[in-house]
Amino acid sequence: MSNTVPALKVLNQVFGYPTFQGIQEEIIRHVIDGGSGLVLMPTGGGKSLCYQIPALILDGITLVISPLVALMEDQVASLQELGIAANYLSSMRELDDNHGVFSQIRDRKLKLLYITPEKATNEWFINFIANYKISLIAIDEAHCVSHWGHDFRPEYQRLTLLKKVFPHTPRLALTATADYYTKVDIQHYLDLKNTPIFSTSFNRPNMYYAAHEKNNGKKQLLNYIGQHKSESGIIYCNSRKRVDQIAEFLNKSNIAATAYHAGMDSLQRSNNQKLFLQSSSMVMVATVAFGLGIDKPDVRYVYHLDMPRSIDHFYQESGRAGRDGIGAFSVVNYGFKEIFELSQMILASEASEIKKRYEFDKLKKMIAYCDSLTCRRKALLQNLGEESDDCGYCDICLGKSLTFDGSVLAQKILSTIYRLQQRFAITQVIDVLRGKASIAVQVWEHHKISTFGLASEVSEKELRRVIRQLYSQGVIDIDFSTGALKLNANSLPILRGIQPVLLRKNPNKSLELPQNSVWLKTELEERTYQNLLNWRHRMAILHKVSHHAILSDRSLRELILHRPQNVSELKDIYGIGQAKLSRFGNELIDIITLNGCV
Ligand code: ADP
Ligand code: MG
Ligand code: ZN
Secondary structure, X not given: OOOHHHHHHHHHHHHOOOOOXXXXXXXXXXXXXXXXXXXXXXXXXXXXXXXXXXXXXXOOEXXXXXXXXXXXXXXHHHHHHOOOOEEEOOOOOOHXXXXXXXXXXXXXXXXXXXXXXXXXOOHHHHHHHOOOOEEEEEEOOHHHHOOOOOOOOHHHHHHHHHHHHOOOOOEEEEEOOOOHXXXXXXHHHOOOOOOOEEEOOOOOOOEEEEEEEOOOHHHHHHHHHHOOOOOEEEEEOOOHHHHHHHHHHXXXXXXXXXEEOOOOOHHHHHHHHHHHHHOOOOEEEEOOOOOOOOOOOOEEEEEEOOOOOOHHHHHHHHOOOOOOOOOEEEEEEEOHHHHHHHHHHHHHOOOOHHHHHHHHHHHHHHHHHHOOOOOHXXXXXXXXXXXXXXXXXXXXXXXXXXXXXXXXXXXXXXXXXXXXXXOOOHHHHHHHHHOOOOHHHHHOOHHHOOOOOOOOOOOHHHHHHXXXXXXXXXXXXXXXXOOEEEEOOXXXXXXXXOOOOEEEOOOOOOOXXXXXXXXXXXXXXXXXXXXXHHHHHHHXXXXXXXXXXXXXXXXXXXXXXXXXXXXXHHOOOOOOOHHHHHHHXXXXXXHHHOOOOO
């Protein structure tokens, strides 16, 4: 208990936050008492404080291992804004900058040192740093150790040697990927089998989930962004080419968009990333290569223009919205095309059979999420092994997506698949059902079978939707090497009329939330807010950091809502600790009390 007081004091005075979130305090206490462990918390759950606060309380340097230099830069800049002695080493930095870091270490001035896994396992570096007291080793994004995961980094596996070099130093691994295999890999490679696991619910209450069937994706996207102007968003696409095309398309449509994918050179990637991090109203169009550990709290939406290849990818990527706890959206656009493309990609990959099965399983879960008939949050959490009630505010709970009894139509489809001897792909099945005597239908004499023309009143598009839903519900199978539709054990009770089938109508309306600015109630509030934004923008440029490193959106909101009248009242504002108070206090009070004569 004795450590609770300093930990809380650091939280209040340095970070400017009133209370710990969830199990942060328990973890911090455990680490300060010399314990190691694994932390599983969703994105935005507040994992960083679990090592940053011990780092400030314990004697010596805390090493933070992080997979990407761009992330370190951003985190270190934010910590420095808080007056914390943090720095990072990188081969991409100027030699002089790195020399400066080494002097800080030698002078015993540094509290937090961010490094890559390569550096952490470099012999020279280990010999050097072993001369100093290491208080804690934090391994962030620890799922990178697992080849089951979506961000596998082989060099993470070499971190095994840290336990040998620093046998008495606590080690804390942290991740937002709680999948069973990943967990086992982390415990194995990071030697954490006999240490506790600290985990919280993976629910993100501030997220609003929705999925839309693709129907002219570009138009849907433009429409969506149009309703979310002046907000930050990430758009995920499944290929580099598409990323380039969409970014260009958006720019031509007068939307400020930048792009990120592995085909760009590293300088361009890092420039684009910086551009996005430092802006509060830009769109980032990217492939899966973007976003690992990105700490941009004000991303208001993640829009998957293409369906992700697995439910795990989806959870990670959508999780990049709303880290600041303010309402944020996740939208997926999906259709049959992606199901085929992604399945074929898995089939064509060189992975082992067991890995392919695993990937198919994750893809099927993604598809089931998109075509879910029940609460999306519930479906998502179920995949992470959590039970929950209907959330009440996803598109399905809000009734934006209505269902109908599709039993008879399903029977017609299943029966056609059966009569085509489960050897034909979707086009042939649809042509037969609609009574279209295409060449292929005539060649195979399929116009003679009994279900020919049985669903002639249903459009081709609608039949595709229905067949996709039957697949999503596990009622039919698809052989992706030939495209053939097949029956399975679940088909029979439907054909016999024992099991009804519920299908979804095509929803046209998208999920809407009050616009971001509705919380500003008076003209005075609007003006003050605008002045605060301008001030923050100037400060960010002056300090060469991102906007949120100066003050988060949540802090700005509290400034408006509480209107502190003097510096001592400012202390109670979220995110304002001692450093920010002394640096910005007077200026902020001036802006607020003079009603923004800036
Ligand atoms: P992650 O778990 O994804 O690494 P972070 O550590 O980056 O999450 O934290 C997400 C956001 O929540 C950050 O902006 C952080 O400053 C904020 N945060 C963390 N802990 C608290 C707390 N106890 N009170 C208020 N805000 C917090
Ligand atoms: Mg993190
Ligand atoms: Zn719901």
